[in-house]
Amino acid sequence: MHLYALILIPAAAGAAAFAVRPDAARRLVLVAAAVVHSALTFSLWLVPQQFSRLPDRMSWIALDAAGLLVLSITSLLFLITAFYTVGYLRREHDESHRDIEEGFYFRNAPEAVFTGCLLFFLSSMTFVTMCQHFGLLWVAVEATTLVSAPLIYFHRQHRSLEATWKYLLICSVGIALALLGNFLLAVAATSAEGGERLPLVVGSLAADGASLNPLWLKAAFVFLLVGYGTKMGLAPMHTWLPDAHSEAPSSASALLSGALLNCAFLGILRAHQVCDAAQHGEFSRSLLVGFGLLSMAVAGIFIVGQSDFKRMLAYSSIEHMGILALGAGLGGALGTYGMLLHAVNHSVTKAMLFLVAGNILGVFKTKQCSAIRGMNRVVPWTTLLWVAGFLAITGSPPFGVFLSEFTILRAALDQGRNIVAAVYLGLLVLIFVGMATIVLNMSQGEPAEPPAQEPRETFSMIAPPALLGLLALALGLYIPPALNDMLHRAAEALGGGA
């Protein structure tokens, strides 16, 4: 297995990015590392049999089906954003920039820092997907926070600094609670008679689930849910997310939203897996449903009438994290399968939207929705992608999100949870209307004033989001058998087989 190579190659490339002087060579390092990483990840799919129900009880670093799914999403998004980032860094290369909101001048962080941290970020997220030991998982998730903080502070001005500080502090405190959750889990894993303790490995805890102490296990789940939920952006611990996602450069936002949130969710899924094996699945499921619906509601409230289009996308991420939690909470074969499919669909679509938002920001130099009118006259390709992305993310057919949201709805109805289904549908409609108003107002109408120089839609701006958009569409029309098989394997391992 070349799992270690997947972690070490981006880490080494990140170190190299700090050392390499010429910009062109450094960008080449970024793209090369992304290509090698995704090729290695893809090669794992050639032998699907190795991703059986659960990794064995002792291995700390192993890839199971759910981990492989998250890893593949991460790797794919990184590859596509790497190409986008190269174009972005070329455009951002001037010495100083005028602030788009307040008009002062600022500089960007050195490009080496951005590229290096981006690669370290990939390495740490890869590590998260492979951790089977709860202690290591914690170490890896905290590491993702630390290496991604400099990405948010790329534009060296006070708003991005504020976002970075909130991100660092809120996520570190949240994840510290997950560490307490780990210790509580260790107490729960102490057997009543001999004082023997099970190792904190997912496979081992799940296999001996019945011997876990119920009180301490439930306490552990609550802390792990709150801790990793902070990082995942579940309401009410989401407050850092809109700031960080709107202030970071768009390629970093795409990765934060499309890749990192899934990694944090994986932590919650592992804890849920253990709870489920210990016959306390009802407890963890009801908490997940509650947090899921609350997140959707909070997102809905803030999306309606949102004045900043990047924040709108950030709140939409909170909504979709809510849907993931809801899907996991409904459970069963259908709910778990729908949840995993939704994770894939959301990541692809949201990354596309953030990249398009970066293009809009680059052309119109504002994040205010109300300042942008008649985009279709100025940047037709970008407008096409923006509207298509909006339709995809709000779950319109024939895009992939529609399919997965519908699967989760069916899971709720099959279980006779009509109130949950009704609230879920109501919130989806509310968010559709809220986003439609914003997006359509931006795309149509008479442009306020033509931009100073003729805007150019270069290949490097359009191709990466277009590719993601096509993928989002394709996933709605046809799910490849290999992916379907892996989704079923993962759902089975996560307790959805029964």
Next chain:
Amino acid sequence: MASLIQFILIFVVLTNLTLLGSSRRSSCIRLVAAQGILLGLLPLVLPEEGLTTSALVLALASIVLKGVVFPRLLLRAERTAGVKREFQPIIGYSASILLGILFLAFSMWLGTRLELPLPLRSLIGAKLAVPVSLFSILIGLLLIISRNKALTQVLGYLVMENGIYIFGVSLVREQPWLVETGILLDIFVAVFVMGIAIFHISREFDHMDVDQLTVLKD
């Protein structure tokens, strides 16, 4: 040994209360450093069966980090920021101490309610460790919420981390060294990165009041 453990834990409780009432940040930094050093000794006095090399190395590393590296880093950030006192905390000093005493009572009560699994009940220090660790976590959160200087928030984070550490070291002793090293490394980098952020905040705003960080909101 039992009396030494009790001494350390009671020292933690007292320093936590002092932290709530003290307005000079440099003395707050020193209090947290003292807490870190004493807590670093905890894994050396806890085990009944004597010391292992890895425990010794980790204890040493955590003492050096929490007792020397962090306070130096934070005192330096403090000097660049210039302002020595915490003006107008969101919750006043005497009110914070009163709240702290309430938290103490609550943690003691919760500590008696939570029933440890049988084999853990006989461990030395286990009885006191649960309430003291809960208390430290609550005090850390209170400091983060109620103070508006970035540096005091980092101190709050450290106090909270100390609380979690007390729980881990007294109830979950045989943590694998790989995990412990990883945790220590993460916390080191976290404080380091926060220190850099404080440096940028004080340069960008000429102060480090986080209550000025209010541009981003809905």
